[in-house]
Amino acid sequence: MTIQTIVVPDLGGAETVEVIELGLSPGDSIEVEDSLLVLESDKATMDIPSPAAGALVKYLVAEGATVKVGDPIAEIEVAGEAAAETPQVEDVEQVAHEPATEVVADAETVIQPEASPVAAAASSSAEQLILVPDIGSDDKVELIEISIAVGDEVAEGDTLVVLESDKATMDVPSTHSGKVLKILVAEGAKLGTGDAVALFEVVADAAAPVVEEAVIEEKPVAKAAPAETATVDTTVDAIQSAPGQPAQPASVAAEPVAATAGASIYAGPAVRLIARELGVSLSEVSGSGPRGRILKDDVSNFVKQVIKNKDAPAAAATGGSGIPAVPAIDFSQFGEIEELSMSKIQRLTAANMQRNWLNVPHVTQFDDADITELEAFRKGLKAEGEKRGVRVTPVAFLIKAIGAALEANPEFNRSLAADGQSLIQKHYCHVGMAVDTPRGLMVPVIRDVNEKGIWDISAEISLLAGKARDGKLKPAEMQGGCFTLSSLGAIGGNGFTPIVNAPEVGILGVSKSQIKPVWDGAEFVPRLLLPMALSYDHRAINGGDAGRFMTHLVKLLSDIRYLAL
C-alpha cells in the first residue's frame, strides 16, 4: 500500500479555483477515474479523478477553500504496487457553466488530427477518425463536455462529447465501437460538422463507414431571452464517417423538446454521466450543491423519488403521466432574485402533493360545526389541565370525533388496493395530524384514537407536534394513518380545500372558529362556529358517504355527549 498525495493539476489557465464538493469520506474505496473532489474556477467546474484505485485517506482541504496548481488536496491509499501519476489537465473533465468564449487557455483551438491512416481496412484492427455529424447548421458550436477518455472501450451510440449551441445541448454519439486512442478536441473548443473528435482503434470490419441510426439528444439550455416556451428542432441529416468519404444518410432526428428560457443545467461531468446512464433529464433535478449545482445525491434522490411515486398504490391505480411541464422562467430578467434550496421534507411534500393532486379525483364538502358548548367545556378543563401538565385544544376533540366518525362511516377508513380493483377496509383507527414546522409539513399519526380519551390524545398532540418541530419524529410515527386532520384554526382563515393524503381517502381541513349569528327559529343567537372542509377521493367515496360522515362529525362536535356513546 502506498499513500499518494493528490495535488491540484494544471488548470489550463485558471490561477486559483474553489473547492466546491468533497464527495467522499475517509476510508471510501475508489476506482481509477472516480471523482475525488470538485473544483470550480470562474469559468468551469472540474471533477478531479483519482489516478489509481484504492481508498481515500483524507482530504487536505475544506469545502470553500481556494487552491492553486500544485496545492495538495487529498491523500489516497493506492491499492497494488505502483502509485499512478498525479492527474494532468487532460485527465480533468471540465464543464462550462456560464456562457464563455474561452474555457481553457487553448480552448478555441481545435486540435487537428495528425496525418494518420484512416480506416486501414486491411489489418485486423484499424484507426478510425470519429467526426462530428451534420448538426444542421454551418455555425460552430461549443464543446462543453468530453464524455470519453483515452483507453475507454466505446460502443457505437455511446456519447462522445456534448455540444452546446444557443438553442440546445447535443450528445454526439459514437458512429463506431472501438478503443479511444486519442481525443482530438478540448473542452471549450468550437466544433462544426465534420470536425474530428477522436481517433479510435476499431476492428477492421467496423472501420467501414456504416452509420445506421444515431440519436442526438437535445436538452433545454440557458438562454437569456424571452420567457416563452420555444421548440428546438435540429435535424441531423447525415453522419460522415471520414473526410472525403460520402456521407451516409442517417435517420437522425432530434426529438423536438421544449426549450425553456433560463433553465441552465449546472452539473459536473460525472453527474451528467450518471444522469445519462440512469436516463435522468437533469432539467428535472433540483441541485442542492453550492449555487444550485446538481450533485450525484440529487440525481439518486430524484431516481428514488420517481421509483417511489411509480410504486405508490394510488399512482399505480391511475397513472398520471403526460402532464405538460410548467415552463422555467429566468426571473432575473424582471428584477433581483435569490435561489433558495428546498429542504428534503419540502421536496418530498411537493412530490407527494403533486402525486396526490394528479391521482385523486377530489371533491370537497363544507359545513360548520357549532362548538359553543364544546369550547365552554374545554375552557373548563384548563385548571385540571394545568395540574396534569396537559394543554387541551379543539384539535383533541376533533381527533376524537374523527375516530368516532370513521367507526360509524367505515367507507372513510379504507384505501384503494394497488391495482385499483378492490378496497382495503381497515379495522384500526389511526389519525394523522398535519404539523407546520420550520422544515416543512410533517404528518405524525396518533394511533388507536378510539381507545383514547381527550387527556391522552391532548398529550400525544403536544408530544408529536413537538417532535415534528424538533425534527425528531421516527418514520414509524408518521406511518399507518387512516385519515388526516389539517387544522389551521390557530392561524386563521375561514376555509381551504385540503389535498387527500393518499392512499388515505379522506382529509378534514379545519379553519378558525368564529362567533356568528345563527337563526334558532325565533331569533338570531351568537354561536361559535367551526368551519370544516372534508376532501375525499371520489373513487372510493361517494357524495352520500361524505354527506353522512360530515353530518355525523358536526353532530359529535356540536354535542360532545355523543362522543361518550
Ligand code: CAO
Ligand atoms: N379555532 C380557533 N382557535 C383554535 C382552533 C380553531 N379551529 N384550533 C386551535 N385553536 C387555538 C387553540 O385553542 C390555542 O389557543 P388556546 O391556547 O387559547 O386554547 C391556539 O389556537 C394555538 O393552538 P396550537 O396551534 O398551539 O395547537 P393546536 O392543538 O390547535 O394545533 C397543530 C396543533 C399541530 C395542529 C398546529 O400547531 C399546526 O401545526 N397546525 C398547522 C397545520 C397545517 O399546516 N396544515 C396545513 C397542511 S396543508 O399545507
